[in-house]
Amino acid sequence: xxxxIHISGLRKVYGQVTALDGLDxxxxxxxxxxxxxxxxxxxxxxxxxxxxxxxxxxxxxxxxGRDVGKDPVGARRMIGVVPxxxxxxxxxxxxxxLVFHATYFGIPRAEASRRTDALLxxxxxxxxxxxxxxxxxxxxxxxxxxxxxxIHEPRVLFLDEPxxxxxxxxxxxxxxxxxxxxxxxxxxxxxxxxxxxxxxLCDRVAIVDRGKLLALDTPSELKAKxxxxxxxxxxxxxPLPDEPLSLAGVTRTEVRGPVVRAFAERAAAAVxxxxxxxxSRGYAVKDIHLSKPSLETLFISxxxxxxx
Amino acid sequence: xxxxVFGALLLRDAIVARREIVALLVRTAFQPVLLVVVFGYVLxxxxxxxxxxxxxxxxxxxxxxxxxxxxxxxxxxLVVDFGFTKEIEDRLLAPIATDLIAVEKVIVxxxxxxxxxxxxxxxxxxxxxxxxxxxxxxPLLLIVVMLLTGAAFSxxxxxxxxxxxxxxxxxxxxxxxxxxxxxxxxxxxWSGLEHLPVLKYAVLINPVVYASEGLRASLTPAVPHMPxxxxxxxxxxxLAVLLSLGLRSFRxxxxx
Ligand SMILES: Nc1ncnc2c1ncn2[C@@H]1O[C@H](COP(=O)(O)OP(=O)(O)OP(=O)(O)O)[C@@H](O)[C@H]1O
Ligand SMILES: [Mg+2]
Numbered sequence: 001x002x003x004x005i006h007i008s009g010l011r012k013v014y015g016q017v018t019a020l021d022g023l024d025x026x027x028x029x030x031x032x033x034x035x036x037x038x039x040x041x042x043x044x045x046x047x048x049x050x051x052x053x054x055x056x057x058x059x060x061x062x063x064x065g066r067d068v069g070k071d072p073v074g075a076r077r078m079i080g081v082v083p084x085x086x087x088x089x090x091x092x093x094x095x096x097x098l099v100f101h102a103t104y105f106g107i108p109r110a111e112a113s114r115r116t117d118a119l120l121x122x123x124x125x126x127x128x129x130x131x132x133x134x135x136x137x138x139x140x141x142x143x144x145x146x147x148x149x150x151i152h153e154p155r156v157l158f159l160d161e162p163x164x165x166x167x168x169x170x171x172x173x174x175x176x177x178x179x180x181x182x183x184x185x186x187x188x189x190x191x192x193x194x195x196x197x198x199x200x201l202c203d204r205v206a207i208v209d210r211g212k213l214l215a216l217d218t219p220s221e222l223k224a225k226x227x228x229x230x231x232x233x234x235x236x237x238x239p240l241p242d243e244p245l246s247l248a249g250v251t252r253t254e255v256r257g258p259v260v261r262a263f264a265e266r267a268a269a270a271v272x273x274x275x276x277x278x279x280s281r282g283y284a285v286k287d288i289h290l291s292k293p294s295l296e297t298l299f300i301s302x303x304x305x306x307x308x
Numbered sequence: 309x310x311x312x313v314f315g316a317l318l319l320r321d322a323i324v325a326r327r328e329i330v331a332l333l334v335r336t337a338f339q340p341v342l343l344v345v346v347f348g349y350v351l352x353x354x355x356x357x358x359x360x361x362x363x364x365x366x367x368x369x370x371x372x373x374x375x376x377x378x379x380x381x382x383x384x385x386l387v388v389d390f391g392f393t394k395e396i397e398d399r400l401l402a403p404i405a406t407d408l409i410a411v412e413k414v415i416v417x418x419x420x421x422x423x424x425x426x427x428x429x430x431x432x433x434x435x436x437x438x439x440x441x442x443x444x445x446x447p448l449l450l451i452v453v454m455l456l457t458g459a460a461f462s463x464x465x466x467x468x469x470x471x472x473x474x475x476x477x478x479x480x481x482x483x484x485x486x487x488x489x490x491x492x493x494x495x496x497x498w499s500g501l502e503h504l505p506v507l508k509y510a511v512l513i514n515p516v517v518y519a520s521e522g523l524r525a526s527l528t529p530a531v532p533h534m535p536x537x538x539x540x541x542x543x544x545x546x547l548a549v550l551l552s553l554g555l556r557s558f559r560x561x562x563x564x
Binding site: 048051052053054055072073074076077079081083085087088089090091092097100101103104105106148 | 312313316317319320323324327385388393394395397398399400401402403404405406562563564
C-alpha cells in the first residue's frame with residue numbers, strides 16, 4: 001500500500017499547552033483511518049495541521065505528496081474537510097454554499113450545479129436547497145458540511161467527528177456514504193468518540209492521548225490486545241483514599257475520586273467482593289458498570305479515561 | 309488556476325455585496341447626504357453659513373463616505389467570518405495563497421466604497437443646489453483617487469476586522485473614527501488650517517485628510533488644495549502600511 005499521509009515528529013504547542021507531542025503516523029492510500037482519543041487528545045489539532053489550517057511547531061506532515069507546511073496550496077487541492085463545528089457560509093443559501101465551494105476549486109459552474117443537486121439528494125437536503133444556511137438544524141448543517149467536503153471530489157477526505165449531532169438514521173446514512181467513498185479508493189481520515197463507529201468502519205485505528213500515539217492497529221487486532229479482563233466501574237457516594245485495594249477475584253484496581261475501576265478475569269466473582277467491600281467501609285454504591293474486553297476496555301486501560 | 313479561484317472568490321463577494329447593497333448604502337451614504345442637506349441647504353438658506361460652503365463640504369463628505377464604506381465593508385464581515393462561527397473556513401480551504409484571499413477582500417471593499425461615493429456625490433451635488441465650482445473636468449483623476457482611497461481604507465478594514473472583536477466596534481468608532489473624521493479635513497480644507505500650524509501638521513498622520521484633499525483636487529481643482537504629489541504619495545504610503553498590517557493579522561487569524 002502506498003503511503004498517502006505521512007506524519008513524522010509532529011509537535012504543536014499553544015502557549016503552555018502541548019497539543020501534539022511528537023506524533024508519527026503513516027496512513028495508506030485508500031485507507032479508512034480512525035483517530036480515537038478523549039477530549040483534548042489532539043485529534044482536531046492533527047486534522048488542522050493536515051488540512052493546512054494549523055501551523056505545526058515542528059515536524060512534518062505530507063498529504064498526497066504535498067508537504068502541508070511548504071506547499072499548502074497544493075495540499076488544499078487534494079483534500080476535503082468536514083470540521084468539528086459546522087461553519088457554512090451564512091451569507092449564501094444552502095445550494096450556493098456547495099456551488100461556490102466547487103468554483104473555489106476551479107470547477108465550472110454548470111458542473112458545480114450538477115454535483116450540488118446530486119449531493120443534496122444523496123444527503124437528504126434537496127428540499128433545503130434554497131434555504132438559508134442558518135435555517136438548517138445542527139444535523140442538517142453537518143450534512144451540508146459533508147456535501148461541501150465532497151463536491152470537489154478530493155483525493156483525501158478529513159472528517160472531524162462527523163456523526164456528532166446526527167440522528168441514528170442520518171448516522172447510518174453517513175456510514176454508507178463513507179463506505180461508498182472508501183470503495184472508490186479515496187483515503188479517509190476521521191476522528192470519532194464512538195468505539196462502535198471506529199470498529200465497524202475503519203481499516204485501522206490510532207488511539208491518541210495528550211498528543212501522543214498510544215496504539216495503532218486494525219480494530220480486530222486492537223481488540224485482541226485489549227486486556228483479557230472485564231472492567232468493573234463502581235461509583236460510590238463519596239471519594240475513596242487513592243490506594244490499591246486487594247479484593248478477592250480482582251486483579252488490580254484504580255481509584256479516581258469516588259470511582260473504583262476493578263480489572264477482573266471473571267466479573268461474577270469480582271462484583272460481590274466489590275460490593276461487600278463498599279458495604280463494610282460504609283459507602284453507598286451509586287452505579288456499577290461492566291465493560292467486556294473490547295476497544296473500549298483497551299481505550300480505558302491506555303488512557304485511563306472513558307470516551308466522552 | 310489561481311486566477312480562476314480568485315475570480316470565484318470575487319464573484320462570491322460581489323453577489324453577497326449586491327444583496328446587501330441597500331444596507332451598505334443606508335449605513336454609509338445616508339448620513340453624508342443628510343449632512344449636505346443641513347450644511348449645504350438648510351443653514352445657507354437661513355443665512356447662517358455662506359452658500360459657497362457646499363463647495364468645500366461636498367468633496368469632503370464624499371471622501372468620508374468613500375473611506376468609511378470601504379473600511380466597513382471589509383471590517384464588518386471579517387469580524388463575523390472570523391468570529392465564533394469561523395465561516396470563512398470554506399474560503400481558507402480554497403487552493404489559493406492565503407494572502408490573495410485577503411487581497412480579494414480589499415478589492416471588493418474598495419469597489420463598495422467607490423459605489424457608495426458614486427451615489428453620494430451626485431445626490432450631494434443636487435441637494436446643495438449644484439454646489440458652485442464643482443466640476444467633473446478631471447474624471448480620470450477622480451476615479452484613480454477614489455480607487456486608491458478605497459484600497460487604502462479597505463486595507464484599514466482588513467486590519468481592524470482581524471484584530472478587533474465585535475464587542476469592541478462601538479469603542480473603536482467613538483475613539484478612532486470620530487476624531488479621524490473631525491480632523492480629516494472633511495468639513496474644512498487643509499489650506500484653511502494655515503492659522504493653526506500645530507493642527508495643520510498634526511492632521512497629516514490621518515489618512516482621511518488625503519482622501520478629502522484628493523477629492524477636492526479632483527472636483528474643485530480651482531480651489532486651493534494639497535499638492536497632488538503629496539496626496540498620491542500619502543495615499544500610497546497609507547495603502548502600503550495598512551495592507552501589510554492587514555495581511556499580517558489576516559494570516560495570523562487564518563492559520564493558527
Ligand atoms: N487555538 C488554541 N489555542 C490554545 N490551545 C488550544 C487551541 N486549540 C487546541 N488547544 C489545546 O490543544 C489541546 C488539543 O486540542 P484538540 O482540539 O486537538 O483536541 P481534540 O482531541 O480534538 O478534543 P475533542 O475531542 O474535545 O474535540 C487541548 O488541550 C486544547 O485545549
Ligand atoms: Mg476535536
